[in-house]
Amino acid sequence: MFASFIDKIGEAVVPGDVFTLDLPPPESNIKPEKLICGPGLRRDGENVSVCKCGILRHKPPNVFWIDSQQKRYVPVKGETVIGIVTNKSGDIFKVDVGGSEAASLSYLAFEGATKRNRPNVQVGDLVFGQFLIANKDMEPELVCIDSCGRANGMGVFGEGGLLFTVSLGLVRRLLSPQSDLVKEFSSLFPCELVVGMNGRVWVKAHSTQHTLILANLLQSAEHMTSKQRQQLFKRVADGTF
Template identity: 55%
Template sequence: MAGGGACLAEDRIGQVVLPGDALLLPGHTQAESERLCLATSGPQKGRLVCGPGLRRGGDGLLVTKCGLLRYRGPGGPAGSGSGSGGTYWVDSQQRRYVPVKGDHVIGIVTTKAGDIFKVDVGGSEQASLSYLAFEGATKRNRPNVQVGDLIYGQFIVANKDMEPEMVCIDSSSRANGMGVIGQDGFLFKVSLGLIRKLLALECEIIQDLGQLYPFELVLGMNGRIWVRAKTIQQTLIVASVLEACEHMTAEQRKQAISKLLEN
């Protein structure tokens, strides 16, 4: 326990943290502290990334959400902490989504007003999406987007003072999997914590589900999942297992999938 009620971040990994808790970073100088960046993507080389549920505060981190403190090294799996790099975040079961720049999300087109689409992303306000924010889109070649369509895109603007703005192209103006999602799949919502588990590299849940049937899967950081299998029945089974995984252990999940395989 450090002075002033603060603890070393590496000593709290895997433990419950509460809003207002201060986490100190060992050997972290003031100059290094300024290199902290708010992000939810993978850590940048040599930098400490402050992920969901945390923000920079003085020479360390301040907790803004209740949950378990997690850490992932600069180039490896979650493990022991270090002040020199990697990613710290709070793993919570929050369901309300707050837009973050760079997040890939699934939205629903609600309004088409001139050159701008309004998209419901599950946040406190709708996001705007320009018709030019699609691969190959021009004034003459407009994308075929209708009210009610599902959109997979990413935020380029997301802060408390401005309306969220989405695009369906990457930095090279390529779709890279983003755009309008097919209507013949199934959309459902889960907690943000489960989404982060499913997006982890070599996720065992996805690998286990792959034993059942071939299926397409789109994961949004806003807690929305779109899935499509060969038949409606298979699609609903995959969706049901994904929803149940949130409250199942790895052993329970494997047993459930084994029963489905037997049937």
């Protein structure tokens, strides 16, 4: 029943779990027809089925998804990602975003770009962009501008830093507005941190040694409890790591 669906928020679910949407008001203030199913959930008429192992999450008022530790990324419209320019074909750049196929990026999809004023993008560059088109029937398309034509932090970046890959679950923790992990992480050494929804993280500290330490800490902290993480970070801050 839909009631058990609500009760499962924050708990583990597995593929094959099916929930019906027949719970009427006033028992629930969520209208079944307004329910939005995110990654890991599939809507089939009046039923919602689970197609991925993980933790059921809820964003008020009516968005549900499965939080899993997968590393394979599936492009989603509107998500910001870190890509690697792999090829240039005419006026289009091909960008590896970690999905099943490369995304396209037009040279006009940068702030201030025109036919005469082309952006300086080279094969091998890192770009931070947003998906304009992302569905199973079309090639994904990236842009490095927002709806107002501004870069808003997007574009070519990455000089002198380190790029590495983490699970999508850790990415969501890092991007959480109240992430304790980011606060503890940034308090160790001054650094620049860029996180893409495709599981790629770029970090740059004042020295190569600090950059490598931060990257290793971030990957190690994924499976630690809050207490274990705080103890590890304290050892690093005290120089006993």
